[in-house]
């Protein structure tokens with residue numbers, strides 16, 4: 464139940480803009496249209512049909528009630544309307560009939576006659592003339608006593624009614640927006656909650672990072688308690704997995720671009736160091752290098768030139784450049800390359816990976832390109848063999864995730880699990896398999912966020928934030944601005 468509510472809350476958050484847009488556009492357009500419409504007025508009268516019965520007054524009333532539908536039809540007959548038309552030059556029977564609405568009130572002796580026209584005086588005159596003609600006709604032909612109440616002059620138009628009409632327009636807009644949302648959600652084939660990802664991929668969900676707003680993305684990772692805790696959980700899980708099934712090379716990958724691989728790689732590397740490990744972070748996304756957004760990197764040999772230079776000149780340089788975090792070294796991509804998949808098939812690649820396998824680190828972490836659009840990650844997987852899959856459910860559909868999993872299976876990569884990123888549900892407390900109920904973790908961590916950060920050791924903080932850098936730079940955030948792929 465809670466999951467369902469969470470799903471609806473997420474959908475509401477994601478699509479609120481479309482509903483508001485539908486309401487504003489349709490409501491606004493209807494309002495503007497009503498301003499240009501010619502107003503029409505409706506005059507009304509009530510006609511009382513009174514059939515006389517010889518037996519009793521009760522029978523008279525009954526007979527009248529039964530006769531009312533028949534008499535209502537007579538109101539639009541030519542015999543009743545011709546005398547009225549004769550009084551108005553140029554008015555045809557067809558035109559007059561189109562102005563008339565007759566409603567017989569059920570179980571009463573009453574007939575309501577409405578006449579609509581752009582001229583309120585004409586509408587009133589026609590109503591009175593039709594009812595008089597009907598009374599005369601009924602009396603002469605059927606000896607029926609018909610009483611008529613005089614029509615009241617309509618001072619307000621019957622249509623348009625700007626407020627009512629624009630409210631109806633807004634409701635229609637809302638309905639259209641909801642229909643569109645259903646179509647989008649259905650056609651996009653998106654998963655919205657953590658359980659669905661777990662069930663679809665049949666992989667352990669290692670952790671979930673919440674979707675951060677712009678302000679939160681400016682903050683340091685350790686200033687957001689939920690995020691910090693998720694990284695700690697992730698590191699603990701990886702360290703345990705490493706103990707039970709040793710691996711050193713680990714790639715962080717995802718189905719498509721923009722799911723958060725680089726952000727997670729940069730933070731994960733730092734948190735692994737915090738957990739006491741020595742880490743080498745390799746920027747293996749050679750087409751779109753972004754690690755320089757996360758770390759102050761010197762311009763020097765990177766992974767891209769490692770693929771082109773002869774092995775004899777390389778080995779000593781592939782140890783990576785030191786960062787402000789003792790224990791964290793980085794081999795950046797250097798310049799963006801378009802032909803990286805060709806370079807990843809160069810003869811020295813095997814030697815490069817052999818070097819990484821023997822490097823004096825506990826983890827060699829690879830920030831890789833997305834799996835679906837390019838072949839690079841498949842080529843890398845042939846050497847790395849172990850991966851974590853980052854999933855942003857708003858970016859990759861079921862099909863994409865399944866396809867990414869198939870690619871990893873084909874390359875015989877051991878996928879340790881899934882990291883859900885930008886989750887709208889993560890704030891509700893993840894607690895997957897840890898016995899926390901939804902809502903518990905978030906309260907606990909919100910409280911923790913209020914506490915002063917007592918972890919002041921430079922080793923335990925994010926690199927560029929705590930240590931004054933020689934080169935001044937724009938304010939650094941752990942989550943750089945959204946980039947559209």
Ligand SMILES: Nc1ncnc2c1ncn2[C@@H]1O[C@H](COP(=O)(O)OP(=O)(O)O)[C@@H](O)[C@H]1O
Pocket residue numbers: 672673674675676680717719720721722723724725726727753884885886941942943944945946
């Ligand atoms: N949890 C998050 N909440 C909000 N924005 C995020 C989150 N994680 C990453 N981002 C943003 O998403 C964008 C893409 O992230 P990035 O790590 O470069 O993706 P990738 O390497 O998979 O292409 C960046 O602007 C980053 O700041």
Ligand SMILES: [Mg+2]
Pocket residue numbers: 724725726748751753830831
């Ligand atoms: Mg990236």
